[in-house]
Amino acid sequence: MFQLKEKLSTPLKIASVELKSRVFQSPLSGVTDLVFRRLVRRYAPQSMMYTEMVSATEIHHLKAIPRLMEIAPDEDPISIQLFDCRPDFMAEAAEKAVAEGAKTIDINMGCPVNKITKKGGGSSLLRQPEIAQAIVKEVVKTVDIPVTVKTRIGWDDQEITILDFAKKMEDAGAQMLTIHGRTRAQGYNGKARWEWIAKVKEIVSIPVIANGDIFSVDAAIKCLEETNADGVMCSRGTLGYPFLVGEIDYFLQTGTRRAIVTPSQRLECAKEHFNNLWEYKGIKGIYQSRKHLSWYCKGFSGASELRDRVSRIETLEEGNQLLDHAIELCRKTEIN
Ligand SMILES: Cc1cc2nc3c(=O)[nH]c(=O)nc-3n(C[C@H](O)[C@H](O)[C@H](O)COP(=O)(O)O)c2cc1C
Structure with a gap:
């Protein structure tokens, strides 16, 4: 080593x-x-x-x-x-x-x-x-x-x-x-x-x-x-x-490790990714973000349900609502 x-x-x-x-x-x-x-x-x-x-x-x-x-x-x-x-x-x-x-x-x-x-x-x-x-x-x-x-x-x-x-x-x-x-x-x-x-x-x-x-x-x-x-x-x-x-x-x-990324931090990143794809590619970006968002939905309770929903999103508002809600839930469990 x-x-x-x-x-x-x-x-x-x-x-x-x-x-x-x-x-x-x-x-x-x-x-x-x-x-x-x-x-x-x-x-x-x-x-x-x-x-x-x-x-x-x-x-x-x-x-x-x-x-x-x-x-x-x-x-x-x-x-x-x-x-x-x-x-x-x-x-x-x-x-x-x-x-x-x-x-x-x-x-x-x-x-x-x-x-x-x-x-x-x-x-x-x-x-x-x-x-x-x-x-x-x-x-x-x-x-x-x-x-x-x-x-x-x-x-x-x-x-x-x-x-x-x-x-x-x-x-x-x-x-x-x-x-x-x-x-x-x-x-x-x-x-x-x-x-x-x-x-x-x-x-x-x-x-x-x-x-x-x-x-x-x-x-x-x-x-x-x-x-x-x-x-x-x-x-x-x-x-x-x-x-x-x-x-x-x-x-x-x-020689040291970065702090572990929490589920809420990961989902915040997903939200930023989603919004930036929309800005850069418009509606195509929304469709493309479906796969990205599915990949982000891992490692927290309710992840598979969220994965299913984000893989079908149609609009910016829908995506942001889903992600905001999930981020809030994750934050609550992380604090407790
Ligand atoms: C969705 C996807 C797209 C890829 N696109 C490219 C590409 O454009 N150019 C390339 O050289 N390799 C591409 N690859 C191969 C990866 O760069 C990499 O060589 C391969 O996934 C092996 O690494 P991994 O086992 O860590 O995934 C792609 C792989 C995947 C899964």
Whole structure:
């Protein structure tokens, strides 16, 4: 633990970019918009965050910058994640991402969704390492900010190719790798196999970030100890819990734990999230907030009933009424 502590208290260098925090908020499609990232950043001001993945083909055909790529002026450090299988489109999109203010460009080589893999993007690039290399080379040649890759350990149990693949990404010019310790076939099921992340760490010299099953401070420490990774990235653990990245970062920086978030504090955060989504996206934000609010409804009496009701809300007033009532009830039980 001592050696680990020493390493974790120093900044992380991704080529020219220096990060004061080694805890990352992952890109999550349909989740990590500007509103969500702002909440996470309140508790983890120095952590790297990612936009949702953006299609380079869409960027090529659209005249305007897609909303998914929008970054607030005060967001730093922030990375824009791109996906596609065409090196030329990726390079073009990367240039636009730089103009938007991205600190790094992250290339998605892990998405398991059929719609993406059938078109040659996401995790299907694990099976086409030459194309993956061509993409990285082209983007590296085009932009002068670091280019990073987020991927999985392989396609399935018969094709765990991450060792060869990681080396190829490094050789092509990638400046950091984030490894989600599952195969494409696993989707999000089963345990993340951190042992493969440890093996990657042994053979590349660029930073390696461990991802998969980081749901608590303890899990983060265990993962860092087992993998010797240079940092950890939180994903599903942040759904309805934007405090997680900050909690881990705080522990790594100070050796002490932040106070436990009470149910009423969590619901207040849910209410803020809900209202900010409305402000940012209008009625679409209300519909999108249904899933977020459901994720927040955990760990207090009446949570499952509330979850059911918030998953059907139609208006701002309805949502605020439900949340205000629940916050009041939680506060009462917390005082007693
Ligand atoms: C709803 C959802 C959306 C996701 N969207 C993205 C994405 O846009 N880009 C990406 O690289 N990974 C995406 N992922 C994968 C996560 O970033 C992460 O690699 C994965 O969930 C494993 O970590 P976990 O076990 O801690 O959840 C997504 C996962 C989920 C559950």
